[in-house]
Amino acid sequence: GAGVSQTPSNKVTEKGKYVELRCDPISGHTALYWYRQSLGQGPEFLIYFQGTGAADDSGLPNDRFFAVRPEGSVSTLKIQRTERGDSAVYLCASSPARNNEQFFGPGTRLTVL
Amino acid sequence: GESVGLHLPTLSVQEGDNSIINCAYSNSASDYFIWYKQESGKGPQFIIDIRSNMDKRQGQRVTVLLNKTVKHLSLQIAATQPGDSAVYFCAEIRGNTGKLIFGQGTTLQVKP
Structure with a gap:
């Protein structure tokens, strides 16, 4: 079945810009x-x-x-006024409930220039 | 502060040998640990977990040992294969939200 998906896979932005990172969890996962x-x-x-x-x-x-x-399904992580120190891979995970196994997506690699 | 961490940054083993990856934790109240495998460009993948009421748990080719006295856990991989090459993290589930607290990771390199 489909796993956790994240878009975009890579995002390059300039310092001070706004970015949105999207996570599509496994269907039915509440956490x-x-x-x-x-x-x-x-x-x-x-x-x-x-x-x-x-x-x-x-x-x-x-x-x-x-x-x-x-x-309660798709989630968006929003970062305002990005800084170079925000550069990282942002990972999303979903789980049927808290304290259960978490299934990770492939991540979004954010680069702030 | 309280932490979860690994002893060695890189472990190099010969294909077919057994691998042992170690992890230390500092919070004596920690009661649930998980080992993850992360391949390049991918998210962490669950390997095996253990709760504090157990000393040992076995999976397919993997065994996790927990020593609560010295706050140490280890991951043993039997007959290591090239596909086992990855970064391995121990993690603790902390609090009632299920959030994971990860250590820094050990890179396992398998030589053919």
Whole structure:
């Protein structure tokens, strides 16, 4: 069956621009997670959705980062006024429920010039 | 601060040998650990998990050992194959949201 998909696979932008990263979870998965992975590091938690609501956004680094999941399925991670330090791979994972196995997408590689 | 981490950045083994990848954690309250495999350009892939009420768990060619006394866990891969070449992460599920806390990763290189 279809796994988690993320678009775009690569995004190059200029410092100060706004970007949106999309995640399509596995159908029926109510839990959705965003992580950020810098080169040579493990993924770092950003935000967790249970259904439509952000149940834990403690990993968002600052108020330039925001995420939505309006219908409890697709999620969009939004980054305002991008900085070079935002360059990383942004990973999305979905799960049938919290504390269950998480299935990861291939990630979006964001490069801020 | 509390952390989950791995001992070695790179492990090189001969095809057919067994591999052992180690991980240390600092939070004695941690009770659920997962090993992930990440190939280049892909997201992490679940390998095996273990809860703190167990010392050992086996899967297909993989075994995870948990030593709560010294806060250490290891991943053993039997008869390592070229397809096992990847970065391996141990991760802890923390809190009641199920968020994963990852270590830095060990790169496994399998020599033919």
